[in-house]
Amino acid sequence: MRFNSKLPDVGTTIFTVMSRRALEEGALNIGQGFPDYPIDPRLARCLVDVIGEGRNQYAPMEGVTELREQISSKLHGSYGLRFDPQSEITVTCGGTEALYDAVQAVVGPGDEAIIFDPAYDAYEPAVRLAGARCVRIALAPPAFRFDWDQVRRALNERTRLIIINSPQNPSCTVADRNDLDALAALIRDRPITVLADEVYEHVLYDCRRHASVLAHPELREHSFAVFSFGKTLHATGWRIGYCVAPPALTRELRKVHQFNTFSIVSPLQYAVARYLRECPDAWTGLSAFFQAKRDLLTGLLRGSGFEPIPAAGTYFQLVDYGALSTDSDMDFADRLIREAKIATIPLSPFYAAPPAMTLLRLCIAKRDETLETAAARLRAFVR
Ligand SMILES: Cc1ncc(COP(=O)(O)O)c(C=O)c1O
Numbered sequence: 001m002r003f004n005s006k007l008p009d010v011g012t013t014i015f016t017v018m019s020r021r022a023l024e025e026g027a028l029n030i031g032q033g034f035p036d037y038p039i040d041p042r043l044a045r046c047l048v049d050v051i052g053e054g055r056n057q058y059a060p061m062e063g064v065t066e067l068r069e070q071i072s073s074k075l076h077g078s079y080g081l082r083f084d085p086q087s088e089i090t091v092t093c094g095g096t097e098a099l100y101d102a103v104q105a106v107v108g109p110g111d112e113a114i115i116f117d118p119a120y121d122a123y124e125p126a127v128r129l130a131g132a133r134c135v136r137i138a139l140a141p142p143a144f145r146f147d148w149d150q151v152r153r154a155l156n157e158r159t160r161l162i163i164i165n166s167p168q169n170p171s172c173t174v175a176d177r178n179d180l181d182a183l184a185a186l187i188r189d190r191p192i193t194v195l196a197d198e199v200y201e202h203v204l205y206d207c208r209r210h211a212s213v214l215a216h217p218e219l220r221e222h223s224f225a226v227f228s229f230g231k232t233l234h235a236t237g238w239r240i241g242y243c244v245a246p247p248a249l250t251r252e253l254r255k256v257h258q259f260n261t262f263s264i265v266s267p268l269q270y271a272v273a274r275y276l277r278e279c280p281d282a283w284t285g286l287s288a289f290f291q292a293k294r295d296l297l298t299g300l301l302r303g304s305g306f307e308p309i310p311a312a313g314t315y316f317q318l319v320d321y322g323a324l325s326t327d328s329d330m331d332f333a334d335r336l337i338r339e340a341k342i343a344t345i346p347l348s349p350f351y352a353a354p355p356a357m358t359l360l361r362l363c364i365a366k367r368d369e370t371l372e373t374a375a376a377r378l379r380a381f382v383r
Helices: 014-025 041-052 065-079 094-106 123-129 148-154 177-187 247-260 266-278 286-301 329-340 368-382
Strands: 089-093 112-117 133-138 159-165 193-197 223-228 240-244 316-320 359-363
Touching: 014 329, 041 266, 065 089, 065 240, 065 266, 089 094, 089 247, 094 123, 094 159, 094 193, 094 223, 094 240, 094 247, 112 123, 123 133, 133 148, 148 177, 159 177, 177 193, 223 247, 240 266, 286 316, 286 368, 329 359, 329 368
Parallel strands: 112 133, 112 159, 159 193, 193 223
Antiparallel strands: 089 240, 223 240, 316 359
16 A cells, blocks of 8 residues: 555554553553543433433534533633633543644644643644644653743744643643743744643642633633543543633634534533533542542652652652663563553653653552552562
């Protein structure tokens, strides 16, 4: 067969690779980011009810009105600001589709998009499929701080997009208001849009508050903000996300969305809308819920040789195995699967040019028993 691959160097994602290896080796998978506990039974009940009520045909392209109205109320609850469900909110197939649509909407051949490594793996392929290229700026472990002077030096007349992710997967760090101010100053008077991946908006630790681009008066005018009910409602398989952006950006995003997925599974949208109406505070305890899990896991691992790196947000936890081995993270992760029967996610695949580091990502969105078993296996591996 003769054709030219558009992404010749893109293989299977590291999440799929490690999950597949976990299955092959019978390992406990605390690598990939999905909960192993049930969703709220009230949410499940809403889905059964709306299907019974016949909510089974095409949803409107931009998302069902009830859900967009609930999202608008939720945004008001979180950030104290009003967003118009008609012109500023679009329901998508998970955060992933929103990211893809936003990229296609604003970048094209010859353009450049800036992304920060370690970068979530969906960004670069979307940019390349739009015919553009990514300029990757590495954040150095273990602090992973932004260097905004470096970003300024990377800007040129081709720069059209800057993608930020806060709380950031996989570094578990968060951007603060100063970072957003620096970003706003950089794009001022330039034709650059911001794509803010905020799917972990509700998972920040130690009393930190999320700095959303939506709450930043200047950035809000130039940004797509992407969210995910997969993360917020512990239902990653439902694939319901949404994008919030000013009307002009939303119009362009919807042009892509309507020929990409057209519309999202209607009973799921109605179910989430009903659930948010009936349980409007369902998501407010997320930080406390995950902080307890973070503290449980880090408490069990401290002193084991798998040293936890302080996590500010996301439902992940990094550990440094540098005291145990000088193996590459890919090799060491594979050894853990075989010998400790634990699947983790190495960090180097999230970098274009990985720095020297010995870090693995663990997912804490797991039952306490799962985290205890994982910690016991890691400790037993060291002994
Ligand atoms: C940083 C980040 N962005 C986007 C996504 C995708 O979200 P969704 O599962 O809603 O497509 C994920 C999922 O893990 C993520 O970690």
